[in-house]
Amino acid sequence: MDSQHREVKIETPETRFRGVPALLSWCLVIALIWGIVLPRVAKIPRVQARSHWLQQQGIDASAMFYTELDSMGGILKRLEGGRPSDHRESTLPTELNDAE
Amino acid sequence: MESSTQPDDPASDELSAIDGEASRPNRISDDWLAIVCAGVLLIVCFAAVAWSRPSELPETDSPAAIESPLKGWIGKPGSWEDRPLESLWKPAVSLPLNQQPITGVLGAFASLGVLFSFAVGYQRGQASKFCVGFIGVFVLATIAYVLAAQTVVKDYNLEYALWALALGLIISNTIGTPTWLKPAVLTEFYIKTGLVLLGAEVLFSRLLALGLPGVFVAWVVTPIVLISTYVFGQKVLRMESRSLNMVIAADMSVCGVSAAIAAAASCKAKKEELSLAIGMSLSFTVLMMVVMPLVIRAIGMDEIIAGAWMGGTIDSTGAVAAAGATVGEKAEEVAATIKMIQNILIGVSAFGIATYWVTAVERDSDRQCPRVSEVWRRFPRFVLGFLAASIGFSLIHGLADGGPEMVNAMIKQSTKGYRGWCFCLAFISIGLETHFRSLLPYLRGGKPLVLYVCGQSLNIILTLAMAYLMFGIVFRDFVREFTG
Numbered sequence: 001m002d003s004q005h006r007e008v009k010i011e012t013p014e015t016r017f018r019g020v021p022a023l024l025s026w027c028l029v030i031a032l033i034w035g036i037v038l039p040r041v042a043k044i045p046r047v048q049a050r051s052h053w054l055q056q057q058g059i060d061a062s063a064m065f066y067t068e069l070d071s072m073g074g075i076l077k078r079l080e081g082g083r084p085s086d087h088r089e090s091t092l093p094t095e096l097n098d099a100e
Numbered sequence: 101m102e103s104s105t106q107p108d109d110p111a112s113d114e115l116s117a118i119d120g121e122a123s124r125p126n127r128i129s130d131d132w133l134a135i136v137c138a139g140v141l142l143i144v145c146f147a148a149v150a151w152s153r154p155s156e157l158p159e160t161d162s163p164a165a166i167e168s169p170l171k172g173w174i175g176k177p178g179s180w181e182d183r184p185l186e187s188l189w190k191p192a193v194s195l196p197l198n199q200q201p202i203t204g205v206l207g208a209f210a211s212l213g214v215l216f217s218f219a220v221g222y223q224r225g226q227a228s229k230f231c232v233g234f235i236g237v238f239v240l241a242t243i244a245y246v247l248a249a250q251t252v253v254k255d256y257n258l259e260y261a262l263w264a265l266a267l268g269l270i271i272s273n274t275i276g277t278p279t280w281l282k283p284a285v286l287t288e289f290y291i292k293t294g295l296v297l298l299g300a301e302v303l304f305s306r307l308l309a310l311g312l313p314g315v316f317v318a319w320v321v322t323p324i325v326l327i328s329t330y331v332f333g334q335k336v337l338r339m340e341s342r343s344l345n346m347v348i349a350a351d352m353s354v355c356g357v358s359a360a361i362a363a364a365a366s367c368k369a370k371k372e373e374l375s376l377a378i379g380m381s382l383s384f385t386v387l388m389m390v391v392m393p394l395v396i397r398a399i400g401m402d403e404i405i406a407g408a409w410m411g412g413t414i415d416s417t418g419a420v421a422a423a424g425a426t427v428g429e430k431a432e433e434v435a436a437t438i439k440m441i442q443n444i445l446i447g448v449s450a451f452g453i454a455t456y457w458v459t460a461v462e463r464d465s466d467r468q469c470p471r472v473s474e475v476w477r478r479f480p481r482f483v484l485g486f487l488a489a490s491i492g493f494s495l496i497h498g499l500a501d502g503g504p505e506m507v508n509a510m511i512k513q514s515t516k517g518y519r520g521w522c523f524c525l526a527f528i529s530i531g532l533e534t535h536f537r538s539l540l541p542y543l544r545g546g547k548p549l550v551l552y553v554c555g556q557s558l559n560i561i562l563t564l565a566m567a568y569l570m571f572g573i574v575f576r577d578f579v580r581e582f583t584g
Contacts, residue, residue, distance in 0.1 A: 019274035026270045030247070038252050039182035051181075051251045057425050057432075061389070062254045063418030064261075064358050064523075066440035067301045067511050071421060075433050079309050 126223050130289045135485035137219050138296030141211075142489060145170060145514040146496075149506050166505040168513035174211070175204020175517050177245045179254055187246045208521050209238050216289075226283055233284030237532075240267050241524040256386050257419040260520070261357050261527045265375055268531015277532045287529040291365055292482040294522030295450075297515050298358065299489030302447045303507070305498035310437045313570035313579055317412045318441035321562045325353040326449065329555030337547050342461055343369035346453060347377040348548055352555045354449055355442050356381045356415030361523065362446050366454040366480060367461070371530045376542050380552050381415045389419040393426040404579055407431035408567035411438025413560050434571070447490045454483045 041047055054061055058070035066072050128136075149168045177187035178201040188202040197203055213234050221227025244264035248254060271277060277285065307315065326349050333345035343364070350363035357378050364374040392414065396406040407424050410431070414420045417439050424435030458478040463470045497507040542548060571579050 019276065023270065023274035026274065034184065034247060034250060038250050041252050042181045042250070047252060047255075051255050054255055054422060054425075057421075059418065059421045059425055059432075060254070061257050061418040061422040062248060062259050062416075063421070064259060064356070064416065064520075065298070065301060065516075066417050066436065066443050067516050068520075069417060069421055069436060071425075071432070072436055072440065073508075075436055076306070076309060078433070079437065 128223050129481070130286075131292060131481035131485075133219050133223050134289055134292030134482050135296055137215055138293045138299075138485060138489070140215060141297060141518050142300055142493075142510075142515060145510050145518075146506070148514070149510045153502060153506060166502065166509045168509045170207075171509075171513040172198030172203060173207035174514045175201055175208065176520055177201050177205060177242065177249050179249045179251055180246075181251045184246055184250075187249045188242075204517065205242055208517055212518065212521060213238070220283075220286070220289075229280075229283040233281045236278070236281045237284045237525055237528055238521075240264070240271075240528045241521065243267060244524055244528060255422070257382065257389060257416050257422070258386070259357060259382060259416070260524050261378055262382055264524050264527035265378070265531045268528045269534060269536065270531075272532045272534060273536050281532065285529040285532050287371060287526050287533065288365070290522045290526035290529060291361055292485075294519050294526060295362055295365060295482060296485040296489055297519040297522065298362075299447065299486035300493040300507075300515055301511050301519070302444050302486075302490040302494075303497050304444060304490065304494040307441060307444055309441065310434065311575065311578060313408070313575040314438055314441050316570045317408050317563060317566050318438050319445060321412055321559070321566045322353050322442055322445055323449075325555060325559045325562060326350055328558060329353060329551065332554060333547075333551045337551055339547050339551065341370075341373060341542075343367045344373040344376070344542065344548060345551065347373050348380070348551050349555060350449055350453065351377045351381045352384075352415065352552055353559055354445055355417060355439060356385060358443070359446050359449065361526075362450040362486075363453055366450045366483060367457045368480070371534055372539050372542060375530055375534065376539065376548055380548065384552065384556060385415045385419045388414045389416075389423045393423050396427055396431075402572060403428045403431040404434050405567050405571050407434030408438050408571050409560075409564050411435035412442065412563035412567065413556070414439075417443065447487055450483050451487060454480050 042051065058074070060068055060070065063069045145168065148170050149166060152169050153166050178190070180186040188205060189200055213231065216234060217227045217231050220230040224230075241264060244260050244267050247263040247267075248258065248260035307319075329349035329352065330345055333339045333349065334342065339345045346367045347360050347364045347369045351357070351360035353359075354363075360374060360377045360381060363369070364377070388410075392410050396410075401409075406427050407430060410423050410427075411420050411434060414423055414435075417436070420439040421432055421436045424432035455475075458475050459470055462478055463474075493507055497503045500506070
């Protein structure tokens, strides 16, 4: 990639000091969102049910590549001839079904 | 920076450029250094598995038949719900030390720190400065991983790349990137090392996991969409940046963030372009992950066709599996497998894009066809490392006795972790090198957004047509039998 496009910021103690309040504000925003808001959202029954269900299924919804997906091992094993071997509960949890 | 910069090219000397020190030629280019570092990691990780392999493989299908001795010693922060520190240390359960996330984090830090310090020391002779900077960059990468591991964030596919980028941007745009961090801000080196490691996960032996219909959906539609989107961006939207056009096309048509990283490195895109493409991809992935299953259920689409459709269109692998599982077991199975087959396309697309770039985009205007030597000089070497890793481990996986077990253990218990850290360090570095102002020109006129929406619309229509044709008509009985 093109690193010649880089902007090299000229820094002095004054410019750096000016940015400290802004940095602290961002830190506060992050602390509030991850420390208070998201934990509360995670406790909402529907969100919690979805999270547990994904965990049960071995699905990491943030997986970037198929090797990061725990459920892929079972899928490949079944496709490569081991079926029918899977008896896991694959339907949506009741809370999610009701909601949808 | 040109990926193919030669050791004597001053443009490749990132440390000198950043620090403003006297330019000293690098002894080895970033591409070769990345290949060597990734090669060392792959050899060590595979040797560890091969060394610990039992002489007689058990007859069982148990995944624990072969285990890497590195298991637990290379890892990332785990998921957490309301206490961030649980991401690193699980206090409620008495786990052995090598099962605590902190052990894996420290193991990755120590091994990557030592390897990269030697590498940078050899290349630029500034190992001690790199070490100090690496501690800071690695701490930021750990924080990004912890932010991404919160259950709500994780379940909606907001990957670590986004938070790594955001953390870097916050620092560089408030107090500015501290001078002591800069020697370890090596975006390209981390990205290329991560890509060569990723090559070992691209196993061609898995290409036919879903038979011919899978290949048609993943390997026929995807290149058509990629090329059409690129041509649309150039001819209709007249996008100023070809590389941005290509990164968005690859990111949207192949498999999201990982494809965007490979495409950006292959076509020498700017860091801002990669950031923009990934931001758009993650936003649309969340949307599609929620909306597509709702549409599929509303119209009562067949599970298998639905799985093929989602697998071919939703960018990110995790989101594909989550959306597929929402529809049903068969949908998840087909969707995840289609996405896996698309994942394998990364190597071919990276090679194709790099070849197209050096032969068509970067060629001298006065010469119709560049000489082979010219192509070789410009060709990004890390792509060769990527392909070599992919072919090598595909052969071991397909042909060696106990190959699948050994390769799976190596990937899952060590190299996957290293690859993740390399990409996370790269996104922290991109953020630390980017100013908000430099992102604005790309947002003006909204062309990238229009390109993404038009390309994704074509992808949705073509994939649905191909999924219906292959899974619903041509190979209907075969697929029903195959998927049970």
